[in-house]
Amino acid sequence: MTNFAAPRTIGFIGSGHIGSTLARLAVDHGYDVVLSNSRGPETLSGLVEELGPRARAATAEEAASAGDVVVVTIPLKNYRQVPVAPLDGKVVIDTNNYYPQRDGNFPELDAEETTTSELLQAHLPGSFVVKAFNHIHFKDLASQGTPAGTPGRRALAIAGNSEDARRVAAALIEDFGFDVVDAGALSEGWRYQRDTEAYVDRYDAEGLRHALAQAKRYRDA
Numbered sequence: 100m101t102n103f104a105a106p107r108t109i110g111f112i113g114s115g116h117i118g119s120t121l122a123r124l125a126v127d128h129g130y131d132v133v134l135s136n137s138r139g140p141e142t143l144s145g146l147v148e149e150l151g152p153r154a155r156a157a158t159a160e161e162a163a164s165a166g167d168v169v170v171v172t173i174p175l176k177n178y179r180q181v182p183v184a185p186l187d188g189k190v191v192i193d194t195n196n197y198y199p200q201r202d203g204n205f206p207e208l209d210a211e212e213t214t215t216s217e218l219l220q221a222h223l224p225g226s227f228v229v230k231a232f233n234h235i236h237f238k239d240l241a242s243q244g245t246p247a248g249t250p251g252r253r254a255l256a257i258a259g260n261s262e263d264a265r266r267v268a269a270a271l272i273e274d275f276g277f278d279v280v281d282a283g284a285l286s287e288g289w290r291y292q293r294d295t296e297a298y299v300d301r302y303d304a305e306g307l308r309h310a311l312a313q314a315k316r317y318r319d320a
C-alpha cells in the first residue's frame with residue numbers, strides 16, 4: 100500500500116555519519132527512529148543509548164519494515180543489498196553519492212547514462228525514491244539548520260519521480276531546519292551530485308536554484 104502520510108517513524112538503512120546525524124535530528128524533532136547497519140543491531144547500542152527512548156536498533160529488513168519513511172545512507176557499492184519487499188509503497192530518501200575510489204566503477208554512471216538515485220529506484224521499483232541530503236557534509240547537517248524565515252537559511256535540493264514523495268521529503272527537510280529547492284524528476288539529480296557547484300557548499304534557496312541551473316555534466320566540466 101502506498102504511504103504518503105507524514106511519517107512518525109523513520110527507518111535507517113545505514114547509521115554512519117549521515118544516518119546517525121539524520122537520526123539525531125529526527126529524534127530531536129519528535130520522530131521515532133529504527134537504525135540498522137551491516138554488522139547487526141548489537142553494534143548500534145551506544146548510538147541508541149545516546150539517542151534515547153525514541154530510538155531502537157534492528158536489522159536492515161526490520162528497519163525497512165518499521166519506517167513510514169526510510170533513509171538509505173550507505174556506500175553506493177552496497178545499494179543492491181537494500182531490502183526490496185519491505186520498502187514497497189514507501190518513500191525512500193537516498194543520500195548516496197558515487198565515489199569510484201570507494202565504490203568501484205559503475206560503467207553506467209561513468210558514461211552518465213543514469214544517476215545514482217535512478218539505480219536505487221530501479222532496485223526498488225515499488226518505492227518512491229527521493230534524492231536528498233547528499234550534498235551537505237554531516238557536520239553542517241547537524242549544525243546549520245535554522246527556523247523557517249531565517250534570512251539566508253540554507254537550502255537543500257530534492258529530486259524524485261513522485262510529486263507526493265517529494266512533498267513528504269520536503270516537509271522533513273523543512274522540519275530539520277532547511278529550505279527546500281525542488282529539482283524535479285530523479286533524472287535531474289545529477290545537478291547536485293559529487294563535484295557539482297551545488298555539492299557541499301552552502302547556499303540559500305536562490306543561490307541553490309542558480310547552482311542547479313549552472314550545473315555541468317562531468318563530461319563537460
Ligand SMILES: NC(=O)c1ccc[n+]([C@@H]2O[C@H](COP(=O)([O-])OP(=O)(O)OC[C@H]3O[C@@H](n4cnc5c(N)ncnc54)[C@H](OP(=O)(O)O)[C@@H]3O)[C@@H](O)[C@H]2O)c1
Nearest residue numbers: 113114115116117136137138172173180195196233236237
Ligand atoms: N559523510 C558525509 O558528510 C556525507 C554527506 C552526504 C552524503 N554522503 C553519502 O551518504 C552515504 C553514507 O555516508 P556516510 O558518511 O554516512 O557513510 P559511513 O559513515 O561510512 O556509514 C555507512 C553506513 O552504512 C552501513 N552499511 C553499509 N552497507 C550496508 C548494508 N548493506 N546494509 C545496511 N547498512 C549498511 C554501515 O554499516 P557498518 O558500519 O556496520 O558497515 C554504516 O552504518 C554515502 O553514499 C556517502 O557518500 C555522505
